[in-house]
Amino acid sequence: MYxxxxxxxxxxxxxxxxxxxxxxxxxxxxQSVLEEKVFQVTGEPSSVIGASRTDAGVHAFGQVAVxxxxxxLDAATIQRALNAVLxxxxxxxxxxxxxxxxxxxxxxxxxRYVYMIANQRVSSxxxxxxxxxxxxxxxxxxxxEASSVLxxxxxxxxxxGTGSDIKDPIREIYSLDVETxxxxxxxxxxxxxxxxKITIEANGFLRHMVxxxxxxxxxxxxxxxxSFRMKEILESHDRKQAGQTAPAKGLFLxxxxx
Numbered sequence: 001m002y003x004x005x006x007x008x009x010x011x012x013x014x015x016x017x018x019x020x021x022x023x024x025x026x027x028x029x030x031q032s033v034l035e036e037k038v039f040q041v042t043g044e045p046s047s048v049i050g051a052s053r054t055d056a057g058v059h060a061f062g063q064v065a066v067x068x069x070x071x072x073l074d075a076a077t078i079q080r081a082l083n084a085v086l087x088x089x090x091x092x093x094x095x096x097x098x099x100x101x102x103x104x105x106x107x108x109x110x111x112r113y114v115y116m117i118a119n120q121r122v123s124s125x126x127x128x129x130x131x132x133x134x135x136x137x138x139x140x141x142x143x144x145e146a147s148s149v150l151x152x153x154x155x156x157x158x159x160x161g162t163g164s165d166i167k168d169p170i171r172e173i174y175s176l177d178v179e180t181x182x183x184x185x186x187x188x189x190x191x192x193x194x195x196x197k198i199t200i201e202a203n204g205f206l207r208h209m210v211x212x213x214x215x216x217x218x219x220x221x222x223x224x225x226x227s228f229r230m231k232e233i234l235e236s237h238d239r240k241q242a243g244q245t246a247p248a249k250g251l252f253l254x255x256x257x258x
Contacts, residue, residue: 002070006102007078009034009048010094011063016129016249017089020056021063030054033090034065034082041081042071051104051256052111055208057248059130062093062255064104104256110174110203112254115214115246117196124191127184131195132214132250138196138221140180146220146230147176147198150213157237159216161208161245169237171209173202178217196221199254208245216243 011030019027023035034048046067054060073081079095086092118124118131119138150156153172160169181195198214216233219225225233225243233241 002072004068004070004100006066006068006098006100007075008096008098008102008104009065009067009079009082009092011060011065012091012093013060013063014089014129015054015057015059018056020058021050021052021054027056030063030090031065033087035067037082037085038067038069040085041078042069042073044069044071049104051108052205052253054253055211055248055251058251058253059249060253063253064108064256064258066098066102066104107258108204108256110201110257111205112199112201112256113205113210114252114254115198115200115210116250116252117198117214117218119194119196123193124184124186126186127191129249130252132218132247134218134222136222137194138218139223140178140196140221142223142227143178143196143217143221146227147178147213147217149230149234151176154234155237156206156209156234158233158239158242159209159212160206160239161212162239164207166206169206171202171204171206173200175199175201176213210251211246211248212239212242214246214250218246219243 019029021030023032038046048065048067051064075095079092082092116131118133121135123133151173155169157169177199179197184191220227
């Protein structure tokens with residue numbers, strides 16, 4: 001018997017083909033694929049615990065996860081072995097042995113998500129999988145004005161997905177930026193257009209919180225919801241008062257800080 005070790009993984013994935021992070025009774029998930037491949041590499045069944053339970057279709061540049069193992073393979077070898085057997089839309093960017101007390105979700109200090117919108121009638125054939133295409137021109141100044149209301153510690157029930165079992169809806173948003181980007185680098189090509197990048201950094205997020213905030217900001221940018229109503233929506237704690245849920249494909253988990 002070898003001592004049990006805890007391995008921390010830094011992950012990148014394209015969520016298009018997956019039903020989210022968490023194992024489900026039906027449908028392929030990031031967690032289920034990782035657990036299958038960890039078993040293949042180590043010969044042991046292991047639960048892979050992630051820092052953020054990304055929704056179906058959501059992507060990640062910097063997901064963090066851990067698993068326990070008695071395997072004597074070093075972390076670098078585990079990284080190479082996992083990348084050899086994982087599908088190409090899931091990559092292990094780094095692996096390291098960590099203290100047994102480390103928990104990827106409970107120890108996280110802040111998380112940053114990015115939501116990408118292509119604000120144009122025709123978008124690049126290479127970006128439709130990763131942006132929400134909104135053909136109506138959005139008024140960025142209204143979106144910026146409304147977004148500032150959400151910064152700070154609040155009850156974000158109005159932006160929490162229905163059916164969530166979270167008992168404490170209090171979260172603190174440290175920063176929320178809405179900016180226009182006129183090009184996106186893809187491979188060796190610069191794709192030009194009108195893109196809106198929404199970046200949110202917080203101590204944690206409720207189910208669908210970022211997508212519901214993005215959807216509400218788009219409705220404000222379309223002038224369907226007055227910008228001054230964002231404060232009323234926040235204080236209502238009522239999901240029905242906020243805007244639509246933005247499509248999952250435009251959302252990326254950018255990084256998690258510890």
